[in-house]
Amino acid sequence: MRRVRYHAHGGPDVLVIEDADIPDPGPGQVLLRTEAIGVNYVDVQLRRETSADSIWFRPLPGTLTGDVVGTVEKAGPGADPALAGTRVAVLLEDACADYVVADTSWLVSVPGELGAGAASMVPTVGAVALGALRTGRLARGETVLVTAGAGAIGHVAVQLARRQGAGTVIATASAAKLGFLKELGADVVIDHTQPDWAAQVRAAAPAGTDLVLEAVGGEVLHQSVGLLAPFGRAVVFGASAGDLTSLPVTSLFGLKSAAGFSLLAWRAANTAQARLDLTELVGLFQAGDLRAVTTSLPLADVAEAHRLLEDRAVLGRLLLVP
Ligand SMILES: NC(=O)c1ccc[n+]([C@@H]2O[C@H](COP(=O)([O-])OP(=O)(O)OC[C@H]3O[C@@H](n4cnc5c(N)ncnc54)[C@H](OP(=O)(O)O)[C@@H]3O)[C@@H](O)[C@H]2O)c1
Structure with missing residues (x-):
């Protein structure tokens, strides 16, 4: 073999x-x-x-x-x-x-x-997207920002946020992927390679975002936390840009919080829910509720x-x- x-x-x-x-x-x-x-x-x-x-x-x-x-x-x-x-x-x-x-x-x-494509989403991609949303305690009507929303985890997270009743889903990606984000159901799509991308998010959500799902890291994480409303939550599950050092604690003082998410930690700490999540994801893909x-x-x-x-x-x- x-x-x-x-x-x-x-x-x-x-x-x-x-x-x-x-x-x-x-x-x-x-x-x-x-x-x-x-x-x-x-x-x-x-x-x-x-x-x-x-x-x-x-x-x-x-x-x-x-x-x-x-x-x-x-x-x-x-x-x-x-x-x-x-x-x-x-x-x-x-x-x-x-x-x-x-x-x-x-x-x-x-x-x-x-x-096979849908089945391949269940163990990690869907489980991380769903687990990160649960960790972020998304409530109906809230504004969610998904950075790198056109990637593997991102494209499921955008759809799940929509399904779970987010009021506004804002998603970022590089320019060529913005149409794809719209197709997935994002309300506002922003090219995060533009230097003013954070200002564009601010213009779309002047009161701030309630939840950000973030896995780019570095300056993107720092700016994403800056965009949170009071009591807003950042769930950090990766650092694709390779920078792990960007979040000064002072950036949380505006009544914001940041939680990390790791699938292995989630499975260990919340085993029953993690198993239910897998069954739920199979059902959602099978029913065509997730693409x-x-x-x-x-x-x-x-x-x-x-x-x-x-x-x-x-x-x-x-x-x-x-
Ligand atoms: N915590 C966990 O348990 C767990 C489990 C699995 C994966 N992860 C993490 O989740 C993240 C997403 O994983 P994935 O497999 O779904 O990847 P992916 O989103 O399919 O690929 C990464 C995407 O990030 C975007 N990006 C933005 N800035 C970037 C930069 N500076 N360098 C490279 N890419 C950049 C790119 O999209 P654009 O072209 O739109 O910028 C790229 O396509 C990764 O950081 C991964 O390590 C975490």
Whole structure:
């Protein structure tokens, strides 16, 4: 079988396809034959990072995370044998291969009629969007700002905010993606590459925003907190721009709060809700209440997939297909 590895940190070309034996599922694991793999932006940061002091540093050889949609080929010792033959989705640290092994604890069962793109949104993209909205306690009628709203998590967050009764959804992205944000249901769309993007948000929400879902980081996070109304909440779940240092505590003194969100922390601290969220997401995608927007490339083109991610050229989510 084929699998993806990198043996040096650097640009997309460090990604190589290797031959390997099909792995054996260990205790509590299953072997999956992959049907599609949803690619995560964080792997661009992990792949590039050379400083061992960075939170993004990973030892070599490196693997790519991803949301695998696949069929259970075999159950390992202690795993339920009835899982064999079922179609599931799961977030994995080593996701890009023809076959992968997965712990059964966070497998999501996905119906055969659900497209692979939609199924790939459930374990991480949808779960982060939904969990971040829950953490931010969105109330009906509130104004929400979603930065990087045209990305994988962003495009689901925009739709969910709309569905959950936000009064106004403001979403930012680079210029070519603004039409896409409108299609997703955003009321106000703003090009965040413009130096006055924050002033444009302020003009659209003069009283301030109630909630911001933020994963760009740096100056964008700082300015997003500046745009919050009194009692407004920022939920911070990433730092795609690579800057982790931008939020002076004084920026919160206007009765604002900032919460971090990590999917792994959410699963650990709020396990029952995290499981319910997965079931809810499957239902929403299956009913057509959430749209999954994907671009598919063959697994062999993984370096090209990372180039597109780095160039910020993807709408929604990139899928690799074996
Ligand atoms: N907390 C968690 O548990 C968790 C889990 C998964 C992912 N994440 C984080 O969530 C964020 C979104 O992940 P994703 O996979 O959905 O990525 P993505 O949104 O599909 O891709 C990142 C997007 O950020 C935008 N962006 C704005 N400024 C940027 C900059 N300076 N450099 C690069 N991109 C910039 C780009 O869109 P434009 O062209 O519109 O600017 C780009 O497409 C990432 O930071 C990721 O690490 C967190």
